[in-house]
Amino acid sequence: MEATFKIWETSRKIYLKIIDNYSLEQLNKIPEGFSNNLAWNLGHIIVSQQGLVYRLSGLPMNISSEMMEKYKNGSKPTATTQEEIEELKVLLFSLLEKTKEDYTNGKFASYNEYTTGTGFHLANIKDAMEFNNYHEGIHLGFIMNIRKFI
Known part of the structure; x- marks a missing residue:
């Protein structure tokens, strides 16, 4: 799992670097x-990480239900405030550290198998964490594309 966490941390650093280079207006712009x-x-x-890793393990998620509703799969973007952006930036790394700690402490004892909308079958926590890296990589690609148009 060490490599999985290393990939995840690297990905999150890239997200932060990108996000830090745009104004709130640019972060909220939906290009044509x-x-x-x-x-x-x-x-x-x-x-998504909280749902894939915590909710499907039967554990409480470490985010508000409002945040879950605002950004869950199938939701539509609404204006995000600067305060929310700052919270998301903190969560990028605080939730990574919390997940590492919880994994090390054996908190992910069970997992409710799940097949994603793209057809990936997640049978256990290891599958969920590896799929999470794949999922974040897809969204990093979306971000790289969007930023060309803002």
């Missing part, structure tokens, strides 16, 4: 031809 924006993608990777 796109269905979301930089801010939504940032929130989405955070809530």
